[in-house]
Amino acid sequence: MNYQEVSRSVVVVIGTGGMGLAVARRLAGGRRLLLADYSEASLEAAVGACRGEGHAAEGCAVDISDRDSVVKLAAAADILGRIDAVVHTAGVSPTMATARQIYEIDLLGTAHVIDAFLAVASPGTSLVAVASMAGHLASLSSDLERHLAVAATDQLLNHKEIDLDSSNAADAYIVAKRGNQLRVQAAAHDWGAKGARVNTISPGVTSTPMGLAELTGPTGAYIQSMIDLSGARRIGTSDDIAAAAAFLTGPESSFITGNDILVDGGAIASQRWNTGQ
Ligand SMILES: NC(=O)c1ccc[n+]([C@@H]2O[C@H](COP(=O)([O-])OP(=O)(O)OC[C@H]3O[C@@H](n4cnc5c(N)ncnc54)[C@H](OP(=O)(O)O)[C@@H]3O)[C@@H](O)[C@H]2O)c1
Numbered sequence: 423m424n425y426q427e428v429s430r431s432v433v434v435v436i437g438t439g440g441m442g443l444a445v446a447r448r449l450a451g452g453r454r455l456l457l458a459d460y461s462e463a464s465l466e467a468a469v470g471a472c473r474g475e476g477h478a479a480e481g482c483a484v485d486i487s488d489r490d491s492v493v494k495l496a497a498a499a500d501i502l503g504r505i506d507a508v509v510h511t512a513g514v515s516p517t518m519a520t521a522r523q524i525y526e527i528d529l530l531g532t533a534h535v536i537d538a539f540l541a542v543a544s545p546g547t548s549l550v551a552v553a554s555m556a557g558h559l560a561s562l563s564s565d566l567e568r569h570l571a572v573a574a575t576d577q578l579l580n581h582k583e584i585d586l587d588s589s590n591a592a593d594a595y596i597v598a599k600r601g602n603q604l605r606v607q608a609a610a611h612d613w614g615a616k617g618a619r620v621n622t623i624s625p626g627v628t629s630t631p632m633g634l635a636e637l638t639g640p641t642g643a644y645i646q647s648m649i650d651l652s653g654a655r656r657i658g659t660s661d662d663i664a665a666a667a668a669f670l671t672g673p674e675s676s677f678i679t680g681n682d683i684l685v686d687g688g689a690i691a692s693q694r695w696n697t698g699q
Pocket residue numbers: 436437438439440441442458459460461464484485486487511512513514515527531552553554555624625626627628629630631632633634636
C-alpha cells in the first residue's frame with residue numbers, strides 16, 4: 423500500500439479486541455488506520471488483517487494505564503495526518519482483572535486517552551470511549567460522581583470511596599464505567615473549544631472474548647437473565663457497537679457531545695420496568 427495515495431484522514435482505534443477490530447473495519451475505508459493495543463502480538467495480527475483487506479493500517483503499542491504511553495500514541499497519530507476519529511475500546515472486565523487493574527485501566531486509562539487526544543484534536547475530531555451498560559447500574563454519592571467527572575487526572579484514583587485493594591472487581595467496574603460516562607460530560611466543553619466532540623458508547627453484553635468470558639464467569643447467570651429480559655432478547659454483536667461508533671464519529675451526530683449512547687438491546691430499561699415479577 424502506498425500511503426501517499428490514501429487520504430490523510432486518520433482513524434485511531436485503541437484496543438484491537440472484539441469491538442476494536444469491528445470498529446476498525448467499519449471506519450477504515452479510504453483512511454489511515456492507527457491501531458493500538460497492549461499486546462504486541464494481537465496488534466501485529468490486527469494490523470496484518472487490516473492490511474490484508476486493503477486498508478492502510480499501522481500499529482502502535484500502548485498501555486493506556488500509563489500516561490506517557492498514551493501521549494506518545496497521540497503524537498504518533500498527529501504525525502500521520504488529520505485525526506478525524508478516535509475510538510477507544512481497550513479495557514478489562516471483572517472476570518479477567520482485579521479491582522486495581524480495572525481502576526487503573528478502565529477508569530484512569532480512559533482519562534489519559536481523553537486528555538492526550540484533546541491536545542492533538544482539531545475541528546471535526548470525534549472521540550468515542552467505550553464505557554458499559556454497567557455504568558447505568560451505578561448509584562454513587564454526588565461527591566464521588568463529581569470527583570470522577572472533574573478531578574485532575576493524576577488524582578483520579580484518590581478518593582475515599584475508591585478502594586484499589588477491594589476484592590469486589592464487579593463494583594470497581596461499575597464505578598469505572600460510570601466514571602467514563604461522567605468524564606466525557608465534563609470534557610465536552612474543552613473539546614468544543616477545539617471544534618471537537620467526545621462521547622461514550624455503553625454496550626450491553628456483546629459477543630466478544632470479553633463478553634463471553636463474563637457470561638461463563640461467576641455472575642454469568644445474572645448477565646444471561648439481563649439478556650433474557652431485555653427488549654432485544656439477544657446478545658449484542660461487535661457490529662452493533664461499530665455502527666454506533668460510525669454514527670458518533672460521523673457528520674450526522676455533529677450536535678451530540680458530552681453524551682452516552684446505550685447500545686444494550688434494552689437491557690437497562692428492562693432492569694427498571696420488566697423484572698419478570
Ligand atoms: N464485551 C462485552 O460484553 C462488553 C460489554 C460492555 C462493555 N464492554 C467494554 O467494551 C470495551 C471493549 O471490549 P471487548 O469486548 O472488545 O474486549 P476484548 O476483546 O477483551 O478487547 C479489549 C482489548 O483491550 C486491550 N487492553 C487491555 N488492557 C489494555 C491496556 N492497559 N492498554 C491497552 N490495551 C489494553 C486488550 O489487549 P490484550 O491484547 O492484551 O488482551 C484487548 O485487545 C471494554 O472497555 C469493555 O469493558 C464490553
